[in-house]
Amino acid sequence: MDRVFLSPPNMSGREQEYINEVFKSNYIAPLGEFVNKFENSIKSYTSTKDALALSSGTVALHLALRTLGVTQGDIVLASSFTFMASVSPILYEKATPVFIDCDESWNLSPELLKKAIANLPKKPKVLVLTHLYGQASKMNEICEICQNEGIALVEDAAEALGGFYNGKALGTFGILGAYSFNGNKIITTSGGGMLVGDENLVEKARFYSTQAREPLLHYEHKDYGYNYRLSNILGAVGVAQMEVLEERVKAKRAVFEIYKNELVNELEFMPELENSRGNRWLTTGVFKEKGAHIRVIEALAKQNIESRPLWKPMHMQPVFKGALSFTDGTSQELFERGICLPSGSCLKPQIQERVIKIIKENL
Template sequence: MQKFIPLCIPNFEGNEKKYVDDALEQGWVSTGGAYITKLEQSMAEFLHVENVAACQSGTSALHLSLIEAGVRPGDVVIVPPLTFIAAVNPVKYQFATPVFMDCDDSFCMDPVKLKRFLEQECTYTEGKLLYKGSQVKAVVVVHVFGNLADMPAIMKLAEKYGIKVIEDATEALGSKYTEGIYAGKYAGTIGDFGAFSFNGNKIITTGGGGAVTAKDAAQVDHIRYLSTQAKDDPHYYIHHEVGYNYRMTNLQAALGVAQMEELPEFIRRKQANYEKYKKLFDGFKLGTIIGFREGTASNKWFYSLEINRNKIGATMREIITALEKRGVQTRAIWGLINEQIPYLQEEAYELEKAPYYAERILNIPCSTQITDDEIEYAVSRIKEVLGELQNA
């Protein structure tokens, strides 16, 4: 029987069943219960922050961050084109206007182009940064595949122009700087807000679920309040603000508490498996394993193989389909968000690297329980398929 190596599946080898059963036995299955608080405390301790609010998804974490950042209808938010669309959709929820900013070779936002845009395309007057008459309120910085963006450069610009920085750390729980002014700081704890995801393919999962933190602990408290329908008096149903049904459930949190216990080991495996892939692909002429930013310790959530387009003319769909038939599940990086139908009318600034990588990046199997034999099998099949698809 042919092997099948999945792209990225959850790993439940700890106390997940024990804690979920406990939550069921207690009857706390919805948005109240001790496991939600335990997860928030566990994350705060791990990230070295004061306050964390657990919520329904990474998307809701981003939406709540934009609300708390003061993004209102008509405001401008600078966003990346090369990421999952959930990083940008919440901007539309606020009826704000996204402007797409190119990436650098880390797949994360290019601070050089960001600086040029802010200096040459915007005006700064009376403490406000304006683009075509609208205030630039925030920038959403995604740490793509666990690779940290150039936060020192981005934060310097944000502080100069009074822009809020929302870190989309949905793929980067556990990634941190090891050098420079942010040495020891984790993804999601450098900007004004940090959003995390516990979707089924993330380094830890609660099925769905997410979390949010902020520099100001009081803002996290307000986010938590908004996520529970802004209840001011739960007994008499008094609400002073428009709230959201964005709170995590206790069942999800029970899963999350167990997963947090395993997070350091999962990161260790991700890092070790990346090194195995890197060694096996060393010298391969048809594809190159993409590295991670120097001066950081990435969680190495996803591994990226850059296809050599000088030698491989096949479409990404053809490559993925051929690999699927050989028992190896892979995926393309993403379709550029600015090319999606809901965003065709939005502005994009000097996009060069984003379309370049969108045509070349293949994500390869990276589950934390993948074995050495499976890694070797995946690499051999990838080399085999790309060899067959090589231009004549």
């Protein structure tokens, strides 16, 4: 049987047509017309002030911290229930991460955020907030806390393009936000990312992303930078993918609804906040019985179907042993019971039926 992936790429638009245009122009890299078009499509879709196409979502977060002046000794708050790439850039800048647990929304708890701020030895400089699995965090409360405390908000919206809260695009509430176009995301450029937000900060990030070269005829450098920009070929893929983003969101949400309706007695699914629309990048849920998720994952694997546990929280990771965290056991409980189900936007109904059948047979 062919492998069924968790969230495979879906190339069914005009990707090849646009790639052919790039090759005809011989403007392969660096940058080019399609990188500009890709940035403009993100700006238009999200109504953000500026956008910068980059080689990954991780480097978008790194540039966000760099442009905000995060450095050694600074405290950076971060969602604990997330993927390592969300918090690695904190280490790149030699800052100190402090992890905040989630609440019933599965995203960062505003109450624990307030507790952390009140009990830290000095004021945090930045909060890196993850919109987990494409679902909105409690942005009203979190934005108010950050504004009142003078903490810069950076949104890790790597999984959340196509998601909205109160009609506003996820990734555009903070001073800066980051999207990912990795191969498993709702749209993909194979690898890639986008930094969005404040024009002055994005322009500063643009400077750092091209080796911090001064605008002179010769190569002049007063600061150091990185080789972080996206190629024109991948920009072409991104333009084509953006044309079908809404179709992908509808498909992902339809996959979720089928799982939810068919497995209502077997799983408790990740909730969706009122007045929000998540992109349901992955359909995720928790079993009542501890260990059931492993049994189901193994049963699916025997049928060549990929599924995974939920993210292991950052405060439980060996690399962050001893790091300060404000937790109440919520994310640990989710990790010990939760599963990510095959959620491709091109998932065939008969395959989804097989997944549902296997789950029911192994509980």
